[in-house]
Amino acid sequence: MISPLNAANAYSAARPAIAPGRAPATDAVSRIGMAAEEFAQQMQQVDAAAAGAMTGKTDTHHLVQTIAESQLAMETVVAIRNKVVEAYQEILRMPV
Template sequence: MSILSALAPDLYARDRMVVRPEAADPDLATTAATFAAEFAQTLNRNEATARAALRGEAELHSLIEALTSTQNAVETVAAVRDRVVEAYQEILRMPV
């Protein structure tokens, strides 16, 4: 028995950790829930800023930041939605 064959199990275990780490990636449901919660939180925070600006309690600069942030959030959600629809359509095109 050579030294290399004796070390093979240890080397295999080490390489497996590099290729596929033991720490589990968050699943799709958790990622989607986190994304939706952050989106709702962003919209609520920016809506509160807009209401404060209408009452004269917030500066114009903060209102513009809130509007820009809301626009970016909505565009991001639309892009994610488009990618999900595109992936679904790809799945439907697969031969059975």
């Protein structure tokens, strides 16, 4: 038989497992933030290369290389977004 004291002790032992702000969750959030910053930097490089190519300060080879890199980054971001949306929709379909 489960006594109230045993139940309270079990709850106290399990509480840190669901507490917000755990180190792994914070680490994951910081990695996602760093990835977003790197993506933004990649897009800024494309803008700078495009502006440089229009003004004649950058050669077209550098522009094409930067555009190809940004295309790969954009496809990666879109694939991640699609997976997140798919997971969210799957959660919505779960019966309560």
